[in-house]
Amino acid sequence: MAIRILVGVKRAIDYAVKIQVKTDKTGVVTDGVKHSMNPFDEIAVEEAIRLKEKKIAQEIIAVSCGPAQCQETLRTALALGADRAIHVEVSGKDYEMLQPLAVSKLISAIAKKENVDLILLGKQAIDDDSNQTGQMVAGLLSWPQAVFASKVDIKDKQAEVVREIDGGLETIRVKLPAVITADLRLNQPRFANLPSIQKAKKKPMAKMSPKDLGVDIKPHLEYLSYEEPPKRQGGGRVSSVDELISKLKEKGLI
Amino acid sequence: MSYSLRFCLHPSILKQIRPSFSLIRWNSTTTPAEATPRKITTHYTIYPRDKDERWKDINMERYAEEYDVVIVGGGPYILFFVSVPGLSAALKLRQLSSQQNKEIRVCVVEKGSTIGAHTLSGACIELRALNELIPDWKEKGAPLTNTVTKDRFYFLTKNSAIPIPIFKGVPMYNHGNYLVRLGKLTAWLGEQAEAAGVEMYPATAASEILYHDDGSVKGIATNDVGIAKDGSPKDSFARGMELHAKYTVFAEGCHGHLAKQLYKKFDLRKNCTPQSYGIGLKEIWEVDKSKHEPGLVLHTAGWPLDANTYGGSFMYHILDNDQPLILVGYVVGLDYKNPYLNPYQEFQRFKTHPKIRPIFENGKRIAYGARALNEGGYQVSKNKIDKKYFFISSHCFFFLILLAIPKLSFPGGCLVGCSPGFLNVPKIKGTHTAMKSGMIAAETIFDLLIKSTDENKTKGIEPSDYDNRIKNSWIWKELYSVRNFRPAFNTSLGIFGGLLYGALHFVLRGKEPFTLKHEEPDHSRLKKAKDCQAIEYPKPDNVVTFDLLSSVALTNTNHDHDEPPHLTLKDDSVPTNINLPMYDGPEQRYCPAGVYEFVENDSGQRQLQINAQNCIHCKTCDIKDPTQNINWVTPQGGEGPAYNGM
Numbered sequence: 001m002a003i004r005i006l007v008g009v010k011r012a013i014d015y016a017v018k019i020q021v022k023t024d025k026t027g028v029v030t031d032g033v034k035h036s037m038n039p040f041d042e043i044a045v046e047e048a049i050r051l052k053e054k055k056i057a058q059e060i061i062a063v064s065c066g067p068a069q070c071q072e073t074l075r076t077a078l079a080l081g082a083d084r085a086i087h088v089e090v091s092g093k094d095y096e097m098l099q100p101l102a103v104s105k106l107i108s109a110i111a112k113k114e115n116v117d118l119i120l121l122g123k124q125a126i127d128d129d130s131n132q133t134g135q136m137v138a139g140l141l142s143w144p145q146a147v148f149a150s151k152v153d154i155k156d157k158q159a160e161v162v163r164e165i166d167g168g169l170e171t172i173r174v175k176l177p178a179v180i181t182a183d184l185r186l187n188q189p190r191f192a193n194l195p196s197i198q199k200a201k202k203k204p205m206a207k208m209s210p211k212d213l214g215v216d217i218k219p220h221l222e223y224l225s226y227e228e229p230p231k232r233q234g235g236g237r238v239s240s241v242d243e244l245i246s247k248l249k250e251k252g253l254i
Numbered sequence: 255m256s257y258s259l260r261f262c263l264h265p266s267i268l269k270q271i272r273p274s275f276s277l278i279r280w281n282s283t284t285t286p287a288e289a290t291p292r293k294i295t296t297h298y299t300i301y302p303r304d305k306d307e308r309w310k311d312i313n314m315e316r317y318a319e320e321y322d323v324v325i326v327g328g329g330p331y332i333l334f335f336v337s338v339p340g341l342s343a344a345l346k347l348r349q350l351s352s353q354q355n356k357e358i359r360v361c362v363v364e365k366g367s368t369i370g371a372h373t374l375s376g377a378c379i380e381l382r383a384l385n386e387l388i389p390d391w392k393e394k395g396a397p398l399t400n401t402v403t404k405d406r407f408y409f410l411t412k413n414s415a416i417p418i419p420i421f422k423g424v425p426m427y428n429h430g431n432y433l434v435r436l437g438k439l440t441a442w443l444g445e446q447a448e449a450a451g452v453e454m455y456p457a458t459a460a461s462e463i464l465y466h467d468d469g470s471v472k473g474i475a476t477n478d479v480g481i482a483k484d485g486s487p488k489d490s491f492a493r494g495m496e497l498h499a500k501y502t503v504f505a506e507g508c509h510g511h512l513a514k515q516l517y518k519k520f521d522l523r524k525n526c527t528p529q530s531y532g533i534g535l536k537e538i539w540e541v542d543k544s545k546h547e548p549g550l551v552l553h554t555a556g557w558p559l560d561a562n563t564y565g566g567s568f569m570y571h572i573l574d575n576d577q578p579l580i581l582v583g584y585v586v587g588l589d590y591k592n593p594y595l596n597p598y599q600e601f602q603r604f605k606t607h608p609k610i611r612p613i614f615e616n617g618k619r620i621a622y623g624a625r626a627l628n629e630g631g632y633q634v635s636k637n638k639i640d641k642k643y644f645f646i647s648s649h650c651f652f653f654l655i656l657l658a659i660p661k662l663s664f665p666g667g668c669l670v671g672c673s674p675g676f677l678n679v680p681k682i683k684g685t686h687t688a689m690k691s692g693m694i695a696a697e698t699i700f701d702l703l704i705k706s707t708d709e710n711k712t713k714g715i716e717p718s719d720y721d722n723r724i725k726n727s728w729i730w731k732e733l734y735s736v737r738n739f740r741p742a743f744n745t746s747l748g749i750f751g752g753l754l755y756g757a758l759h760f761v762l763r764g765k766e767p768f769t770l771k772h773e774e775p776d777h778s779r780l781k782k783a784k785d786c787q788a789i790e791y792p793k794p795d796n797v798v799t800f801d802l803l804s805s806v807a808l809t810n811t812n813h814d815h816d817e818p819p820h821l822t823l824k825d826d827s828v829p830t831n832i833n834l835p836m837y838d839g840p841e842q843r844y845c846p847a848g849v850y851e852f853v854e855n856d857s858g859q860r861q862l863q864i865n866a867q868n869c870i871h872c873k874t875c876d877i878k879d880p881t882q883n884i885n886w887v888t889p890q891g892g893e894g895p896a897y898n899g900m
Contacts (some may be wrong), residue, residue: 014367016812017896020620023540032438032812034367158544179737191479194458195317246596 002232040122328364339671339692383689403549449460457892470714471666666714750828
């Protein structure tokens with residue numbers, strides 16, 4: 001029985017862009033800045049497509065929560081091979097304050113609604129580095145989770161996942177339905193080529209709001225300020241070991 | 255489109271992978287020291303794949319789509335040159351299509367990740383063409399809100415600034431014009447085009463021209479993806495797509511790489527002089543409100559360039575959403591002779607001038623970029639010319655600017671915008687002329703499409719009327735009246751000759767023609783290093799001037815580290831055998847992104863290293879390389895700089 005997969009994608013500032021903090025410290029400059037699909041989400045999408053190619057999965061649904069521009073990200077997911085897309089519209093101030101817990105609630109609601117067997121997410125987004133959504137979705141649904149996956153094997157409604165952890169690699173087996181989050185070495189994503197981009201325009205994209213899903217997206221964290229990291233101080237050269245020791249003593253380090 | 259191996263470079267990922275993963279160096283091939291030449295170029299345009307063992311079993315079939323018109327290039331590329339001709343042509347075609355009820359399929363391919371990502375310009379634009387194209391641009395929300403209020407021109411010496419009066423009648427008089435962040439205008443034009451039914455394909459590079467059997471243009475093919483740095487196919491290899499069109503319009507901007515092929519193939523430059531270029535570098539600064547005068551247009555000439563090097567600066571003060579910004583930039587003519595000249599450093603040095611420095615002292619630099627631009631003009635041969643003869647001979651060159659414009663159409667398509675080059679040099683504007691060229695191309699092509707026959711399927715028809723219509727339009731009249739401007743800078747009087755002509759032009763406005771012998775192209779103007787003085791540039795102070803690499807970071811440029819360098823060398827040995835010994839490696843100085851570096855290898859010899867990832871697609875190297883050994887080709891689509899409203 002082929003499974004159905006829900007893949008979450010986030011539209012984040014492209015990783016190659018130099019981030020600029022707004023002068024009033026309320027956020028970073030996003031207007032006109034190049035955005036693209038979160039790199040770990042690309043890996044998640046790629047894994048879903050590979051499962052479909054192996055005939056383990058029968059349908060891939062891509063979901064994104066955010067303003068209208070998220071549709072471009074969803075179109076990319078469709079061009080890569082997803083079958084349908086769902087856009088949960090959250091814009092303006094609501095989007096600025098959209099936090100992982102709210103996103104997890106939205107994804108869980110959709111997963112229940114669509115009755116999926118597997119949720120694939122990127123391990124974290126490169127803008128907020130939260131690394132929470134996957135874990136919280138599993139908690140809300142009471143599903144098993146296999147996060148930081150670097151290898152996924154699915155057989156007989158079970159997933160054998162190799163996880164990257166600080167100590168090395170850990171292999172676990174989880175029963176589906178489950179949540180898996182993708183780490184860097186899971187796969188290398190493919191490119192979306194022009195013919196598939198054109199075909200993607202015809203694939204269905206549903207729009208809904210958090211209210212439609214019965215989810216309250218109110219924030220629980222307040223952002224106090226955004227600041228640039230402190231400028232690097234220049235180093236100084238010392239001419240001998242004695243000078244090094246005296247300088248370290250000066251700084252109170254030894 | 256991002257590729258997972260590049261993530262290695264992102265700081266949050268770097269922390270993760272360091273213990274278990276060795277970083278792949280993103281430099282070019284590092285083979286151990288061996289006999290020259292070291293292999294630098296691996297691109298298939300130099301090493302064809304049909305002769306390459308590794309490509310034996312790869313399926314090279316391409317999917318094809320049919321269009322009425324394919325336009326290569328979505329918007330402006332060049333400093334000063336608002337060449338939004340690609341988009342204006344597309345929009346005009348759709349306007350005509352809906353007006354006259356004939357359905358035509360138009361698409362625009364653009365190598366930047368979004369429309370506007372590769373756009374860079376001053377810009378102070380004349381709205382003549384936009385008013386014709388979209389008369390209700392204001393209601394439609396075009397980002398044009400800053401009008402010019404003041405016009406100033408200074409001649410700079412090391413310590414002072416001599417004001418030169420600008421008044422009505424002089425081409426540089428700017429009242430009535432708009433200051434704009436061209437990238438934003440381009441993005442807006444892209445939206446208008448999409449709403450009108452143009453199919454937009456950003457992040458798609460046109461890498462190859464396709465020909466019918468009879469040699470006419472059939473369309474273009476988009477870039478292949480998934481080729482490794484050494485030229486072999488990766489698992490993710492996928493062929494590009496073929497876009498066939500009845501007419502292909504090339505709007506690649508200054509010195510487009512496909513246009514270069516077209517010039518050769520159809521001999522379009524047969525009856526014209528070589529094109530003359532400049533490099534324009536630009537920064538955007540957020541400055542103190544006290545130093546800011548919205549609507550001020552300032553141009554300078556003179557210091558830090560010497561009397562015989564063409565160039566100068568621009569500074570435009572605009573208010574963008576209440577942010578006081580200054581768009582500042584510097585242009586250096588690429589016909590400069592001293593190989594030690596570094597245009598980036600001249601720009602930084604310019605900002606240290608006592609009259610300029612205070613403006614930027616408490617400001618914040620928020621953007622940087624660079625691009626080559628056409629100058630259309632032409633150079634006088636190096637004779638001593640006294641004033642009287644100068645007067646006469648300057649009129650001799652009246653053909654010269656016009657002569658630099660090549661034939662514009664060929665079987666199957668035509669060139670618009672900065673590709674051929676319609677810059678009005680003294681006005682320092684090319685937007686309106688380039689846009690108009692796009693519109694004229696659209697009109698010509700539409701008229702041909704209406705009466706199209708099946709002939710189009712097997713051979714490309716030449717829209718030859720396009721050339722005639724350009725000559726009959728206000729573009730030609732305008733360029734004719736300023737034909738002598740650029741040549742006037744190139745007498746032995748140098749910049750003083752130019753300024754003198756500027757004053758004379760007020761009265762002259764065009765006399766009879768004499769033809770003059772052809773001058774050499776920019777790349778052959780470079781003198782040998784031993785005959786020139788090295789230039790000592792001041793170190794960056796990190797307040798007003800900055801080092802090159804932190805500037806490049808602001809362009810947000812990126813390329814897949816595992817793809818063949820798109821800066822291809824016809825002969826890998828030329829940099830070490832010719833460029834370095836004879837010219838001291840000018841490429842390490844004129845590239846505004848630090849792509850070319852001469853590094854010492856293990857045996858102490860200096861060799862060229864190409865950091866293709868830094869490239870910001872300015873095309874200067876393709877123009878200025880003394881032996882024309884560098885051939886810029888497109889990398890994968892969606893790569894290159896990601897300018898934000900430049």
